Amino acid sequence: GQSLEQPSEVTAVEGAIVQINCTYQTSGFYGLSWYQQHDGGAPTFLSYNALDGLEETGRFSSFLSRSDSYGYLLLQELQMKDSASYFCAGPNGATNKLIFGTGTLLAVQP
């Protein structure tokens, strides 16, 4: 079947670096997206990796290795406002529509 797996929870302190992993099993894979969702809010797009390697956008970076069916989101200089759920998403090879990972709840502590 098609699935994307993430750790359910991660805890880190302000100013630290945290990595949220995503492993996937999909057919016809060709890109990984990341979304952020604050409690009670709308998921918002963070990044997209079409090719292997690292994409950097400010404090956030995303990495993809298609040979390992693996990607991660790296958050640097953590701030309290980064406390949220983070979802990876990839294409369902059968329907060509996005399917989402299980989500990781990040708690940033002072």
Place this chain on the structure above:
Amino acid sequence: ETGVTQTPRHLVMGMTNKKSLKCEQHLGHNAMYWYKQSAKKPLELMFVYSLEERVENNSVPSRFSPECPNSSHLFLHLHTLQPEDSALYLCASSRSGGTTNEKLFFGSGTQLSVL
């Protein structure tokens, strides 16, 4: 503000009620989506509309009935729901719906409780 507005934000309904969820996007997009978000589960795609035509129905029970009167509005009509249908229902839009590298723009959702 994502440009996608959902109403109501919260809804409590009995199993025999009929209600509708509304979604409006102000982004000029051509594709709109309904997702279901349950606790500790991935977002589940329910329906996709592209240019007002339903292009996907992801094996959703008939007690959920979508309607897309134009490219800016999307409804989800609910009737005779079950308690397990309690969840956050998210609407999203994208430019065309043709490729999975498109950004999805989500609304804040309707938190539905079925009693």
